Amino acid sequence: MEKRTPVKELLRSTAFGTQVHVKGWVQTKRESKNVAFIALNDGSVVHHLQIVAEVEKFPEDVLKNITTGACIAVTGMLTESQGQGQKVEVQATAIEIYGTADAEKYPLQPKRHSLEFLREIAHLRPRTRTFGAVLRIRHAMAFAIHKYFNDRGFFYLHTPIITGSDAEGAGEMFRVTTLDPIDPPLNEFGTIDYKQDFFGKETNLTVSGQLEGELGAMALSLVYTFGPTFRAENSNTARHLAEFWMIEPEMAFYDLEDNMNLAEDFLKYLVQYALDHCIDDLEFLDNRQKEEEKNKKQEERSPMGLVEKLRFVVDNNFERLTYTEAVDILMKSKPAQKGQFVYPVSWGTDLQSEHERYLVEKHFKKPVILTNYPRQIKAFYMKQDEDGKTVRAMDVLFPGIGEIIGGSQREENYEKLYSRIQELKIHEESLWWYLETRKYGTAPHSGFGLGFERLILFITGMANIRDVIPFPRTPQNAEF
Amino acid sequence: MEKRTPVKELLRSTAFGTQVHVKGWVQTKRESKNVAFIALNDGSVVHHLQIVAEVEKFPEDVLKNITTGACIAVTGMLTESQGQGQKVEVQATAIEIYGTADAEKYPLQPKRHSLEFLREIAHLRPRTRTFGAVLRIRHAMAFAIHKYFNDRGFFYLHTPIITGSDAEGAGEMFRVTTLDPIDPPLNEFGTIDYKQDFFGKETNLTVSGQLEGELGAMALSLVYTFGPTFRAENSNTARHLAEFWMIEPEMAFYDLEDNMNLAEDFLKYLVQYALDHCIDDLEFLDNRQKEEEKNKKQEERSPMGLVEKLRFVVDNNFERLTYTEAVDILMKSKPAQKGQFVYPVSWGTDLQSEHERYLVEKHFKKPVILTNYPRQIKAFYMKQDEDGKTVRAMDVLFPGIGEIIGGSQREENYEKLYSRIQELKIHEESLWWYLETRKYGTAPHSGFGLGFERLILFITGMANIRDVIPFPRTPQNAEF
Numbered sequence: 001m002e003k004r005t006p007v008k009e010l011l012r013s014t015a016f017g018t019q020v021h022v023k024g025w026v027q028t029k030r031e032s033k034n035v036a037f038i039a040l041n042d043g044s045v046v047h048h049l050q051i052v053a054e055v056e057k058f059p060e061d062v063l064k065n066i067t068t069g070a071c072i073a074v075t076g077m078l079t080e081s082q083g084q085g086q087k088v089e090v091q092a093t094a095i096e097i098y099g100t101a102d103a104e105k106y107p108l109q110p111k112r113h114s115l116e117f118l119r120e121i122a123h124l125r126p127r128t129r130t131f132g133a134v135l136r137i138r139h140a141m142a143f144a145i146h147k148y149f150n151d152r153g154f155f156y157l158h159t160p161i162i163t164g165s166d167a168e169g170a171g172e173m174f175r176v177t178t179l180d181p182i183d184p185p186l187n188e189f190g191t192i193d194y195k196q197d198f199f200g201k202e203t204n205l206t207v208s209g210q211l212e213g214e215l216g217a218m219a220l221s222l223v224y225t226f227g228p229t230f231r232a233e234n235s236n237t238a239r240h241l242a243e244f245w246m247i248e249p250e251m252a253f254y255d256l257e258d259n260m261n262l263a264e265d266f267l268k269y270l271v272q273y274a275l276d277h278c279i280d281d282l283e284f285l286d287n288r289q290k291e292e293e294k295n296k297k298q299e300e301r302s303p304m305g306l307v308e309k310l311r312f313v314v315d316n317n318f319e320r321l322t323y324t325e326a327v328d329i330l331m332k333s334k335p336a337q338k339g340q341f342v343y344p345v346s347w348g349t350d351l352q353s354e355h356e357r358y359l360v361e362k363h364f365k366k367p368v369i370l371t372n373y374p375r376q377i378k379a380f381y382m383k384q385d386e387d388g389k390t391v392r393a394m395d396v397l398f399p400g401i402g403e404i405i406g407g408s409q410r411e412e413n414y415e416k417l418y419s420r421i422q423e424l425k426i427h428e429e430s431l432w433w434y435l436e437t438r439k440y441g442t443a444p445h446s447g448f449g450l451g452f453e454r455l456i457l458f459i460t461g462m463a464n465i466r467d468v469i470p471f472p473r474t475p476q477n478a479e480f
Numbered sequence: 481m482e483k484r485t486p487v488k489e490l491l492r493s494t495a496f497g498t499q500v501h502v503k504g505w506v507q508t509k510r511e512s513k514n515v516a517f518i519a520l521n522d523g524s525v526v527h528h529l530q531i532v533a534e535v536e537k538f539p540e541d542v543l544k545n546i547t548t549g550a551c552i553a554v555t556g557m558l559t560e561s562q563g564q565g566q567k568v569e570v571q572a573t574a575i576e577i578y579g580t581a582d583a584e585k586y587p588l589q590p591k592r593h594s595l596e597f598l599r600e601i602a603h604l605r606p607r608t609r610t611f612g613a614v615l616r617i618r619h620a621m622a623f624a625i626h627k628y629f630n631d632r633g634f635f636y637l638h639t640p641i642i643t644g645s646d647a648e649g650a651g652e653m654f655r656v657t658t659l660d661p662i663d664p665p666l667n668e669f670g671t672i673d674y675k676q677d678f679f680g681k682e683t684n685l686t687v688s689g690q691l692e693g694e695l696g697a698m699a700l701s702l703v704y705t706f707g708p709t710f711r712a713e714n715s716n717t718a719r720h721l722a723e724f725w726m727i728e729p730e731m732a733f734y735d736l737e738d739n740m741n742l743a744e745d746f747l748k749y750l751v752q753y754a755l756d757h758c759i760d761d762l763e764f765l766d767n768r769q770k771e772e773e774k775n776k777k778q779e780e781r782s783p784m785g786l787v788e789k790l791r792f793v794v795d796n797n798f799e800r801l802t803y804t805e806a807v808d809i810l811m812k813s814k815p816a817q818k819g820q821f822v823y824p825v826s827w828g829t830d831l832q833s834e835h836e837r838y839l840v841e842k843h844f845k846k847p848v849i850l851t852n853y854p855r856q857i858k859a860f861y862m863k864q865d866e867d868g869k870t871v872r873a874m875d876v877l878f879p880g881i882g883e884i885i886g887g888s889q890r891e892e893n894y895e896k897l898y899s900r901i902q903e904l905k906i907h908e909e910s911l912w913w914y915l916e917t918r919k920y921g922t923a924p925h926s927g928f929g930l931g932f933e934r935l936i937l938f939i940t941g942m943a944n945i946r947d948v949i950p951f952p953r954t955p956q957n958a959e960f
Contacts, residue, residue: 099922
């Protein structure tokens with residue numbers, strides 16, 4: 001086909017007077033007696049390209065069919081724009097209509113749509129400026145993640161999605177099966193005979209690739225996963241998805257401090273990458289956020305603009321303190337004194353979102369890394385501190401998001417790990433391979449998990465996690 | 481922790497006389513009366529680093545515990561090696577043992593292990609040179625894929641893993657459910673009441689992200705997916721996995737020829753990237769293959785060495801011809817004349833592996849792209865040719881692999897697509913969103929799918945697909 005030039009390239013071109021081909025979807029059309037102005041977008045950039053078509057040069061039915069949502073191919077001359085709001089435009093000499101969009105039926109007419117409505121037409125919402133911007137940023141962040149690790153000698157490890165071990169115990173799981181749903185085979189005990197299932201045992205969708213990631217780190221030293229993970233929790237909130245993407249680096253020869261250093265450097269790199277590569281999209285979303293918050297009270301508005309907030313993260317060191325120190329701060333805090341926390345704080349309880357947000361948004365006013373949590377509220381594989389009470393865990397807390405990263409140094413001592421597994425009554429037979437890494441050439445190692453959608457929420461300033469993944473999966477919803 | 485230098489960096493360093501820290505797993509130890517030679521590897525590179533330890537400088541129990549599989553940290557001086565086979569070595573001044581590996585029990589003793597045995601210890605096999613090489617190449621190819629698309633303005637789109645539409649009909653699927661397996665809720669018709677399942681309907685694991693990819697392309701123009709896909713087929717072969725990774729680019733404004741050009745350029749880029757970035761690993765696997773084939777008859781050996789084969793792909797144009805022309809060649813071929821094909825060839829039948837391999841390996845002796853297949857053997861979404869008999873499909877066939885890429889121009893005409901869906905009795909209600917892209921701003925577009933593990937098979941020269949993914953899922957096997 002005739003090769004097109006992306007709108008992104010044309011908008012920064014100064015090759016005025018040359019003939020160009022551009023293809024895309026019509027955003028709006030304004031028509032006067034003599035001239036039609038068409039705003040065209042092809043998804044390469046948040047801005048539209050203005051096409052100028054002299055009415056007399058085109059058959060009436062062509063211009064009539066150029067409505068919002070139609071797909072067209074334009075040949076014309078690149079010209080310096082005289083109008084406001086754009087530097088270049090294309091004076092059309094030929095227009096081909098690939099596909100019309102009936103103005104009576106096409107749902108994305110040029111007016112303000114609610115995010116709730118757009119979720120119902122997730123097949124079309126990438127055509128809006130907001131979702132175009134979010135998806136381009138999502139792409140840039142995914143690429144930056146791979147680049148960060150590749151440049152530093154990490155290897156991308158594809159850990160399994162279907163798993164036969166439910167060892168992590170990180171939440172409810174989805175069962176994966178090919179058994180007859182109505183009449184499944186039963187064994188002599190009257191329970192399901194999973195020996196007849198596809199994999200010869202009960203299998204579920206993974207909740208984390210960490211344990212397999214550790215196997216990789218015990219051979220390749222530096223690995224990371226980046227893949228889908230699943231939680232069958234019936235949580236209908238703006239922060240939960242049943243299917244989401246996680247990044248989990250795992251490093252041999254890293255202790256907890258190395259782990260924190262990597263996590264902080266990694267997050268700052270990603271934010272800086274977004275500022276360097278996505279500034280058009282970020283500024284659009286920044287303005288969008290300001291517009292959205294206009295009608296809110298001052299105290300409900302974001303304390304910083306989006307771009308300002310991202311710069312702030314890059315420019316400041318994350319505050320590092322222990323869980324014990326954090327509990328101390330929280331117990332002495334005004335909200336605690338005044339009984340304003342919904343959940344009371346005391347040493348040994350898990351911190352709630354309200355506590356994390358107090359520390360990050362009110363007390364320190366910057367990202368915080370909490371370490372050395374009580375062992376009883378953390379997973380079995382975390383390295384036990386000498387005091388017998390805490391483990392070498394770390395959570396990175398971000399403003400507006402709460403926990404964006406959770407990680408730890410791992411327990412590399414076979415006896416300590418095994419006794420913890422016994423203590424928690426974890427089914428050890430399904431973990432024989434994990435335990436063997438501590439028997440044969442064990443090494444100090446650490447790792448963490450970054451929730452990809454939580455990162456995108458932070459970078460884009462969007463409020464609902466369903467709006468930062470193309471096709472969200474939530475309770476009662478697996479459309480598209 | 482004390483910062484280490486990766487073995488890969490030390491091996492090309494010439495900073496002789498400086499103190500270095502290196503950490504990794506012992507591959508072998510040779511000990512004479514005065515000196516111990518330790519081959520150390522940390523997964524950063526296929527070659528080992530030689531550590532030289534003067535026996536008298538270390539306590540007896542330290543040296544005794546340095547056995548194959550043990551993990552150690554070495555401090556020492558980088559020295560130009562006098563011995564053969566390496567340029568540098570480290571004269572150890574201090575050795576710390578992180579983890580021992582009981583020589584009586586550790587399964588990876590320094591001897592030849594069968595690939596079948598190594599599959600049973602997939603948690604340890606990344607420590608072998610072969611699997612280290614395969615996993616590093618797998619990483620490099622994943623990164624090259626992201627880089628290729630990112631550099632060309634494509635956006636990475638995460639299409640859903642859990643899907644409520646079984647529209648592609650590409651094979652048997654895995655059911656995803658949280659219903660009680662023994663006593664599932666039934667509806668008034670006596671069948672499963674999926675309204676009570678997690679997503680409110682029957683859901684499965686995706687077999688392809690293509691249909692959702694098309695939605696992305698109809699907004700962002702150039703997108704690609706790279707994610708896990710699933711087939712619940714009971715195929716216990718060296719070419720099938722139940723869980724595998726696919727790359728699926730989808731491009732607005734691309735016709736079939738553009739699609740072929742992209743596929744060929746993409747594959748050559750990947751092969752060239754491997755040659756440029758993984759030559760040590762490739763040469764190791766090349767030698768491994770020659771060693772493996774030593775005992776085979778001449779005609780059963782690979783016609784080219786691994787590196788030679790990869791260079792050949794980069795240097796030659798892929799042969800392009802239609803399915804009809806290919807059938808013609810096959811019907812006139814010697815094996816057809818002599819009745820040596822297991823499956824007879826005639827126009828309208830799907831080509832079997834033996835036919836594809838004849839075309840690629842015997843007739844053209846290079847990669848082949850077949851186009852314009854009969855419509856009845858291809859999927860409903862492929863663009864119909866004017867003759868009413870064929871569709872604008874393309875398959876890229878590789879030596880030793882067969883089909884490595886399958887793709888097509890997509891049917892963008894609503895009426896033609898709809899009538900094909902009716903004809904094939906596909907459940908159209910589950911495809912309303914797909915059909916709407918043809919109603920609103922439809923555009924000519926194309927795409928293809930690359931099986932990631934098939935690519936890795938080709939690049940590494942491994943024979944079994946279970947040996948190019950860290951933890952293979954196959955019938956009766958979901959270990960680790």
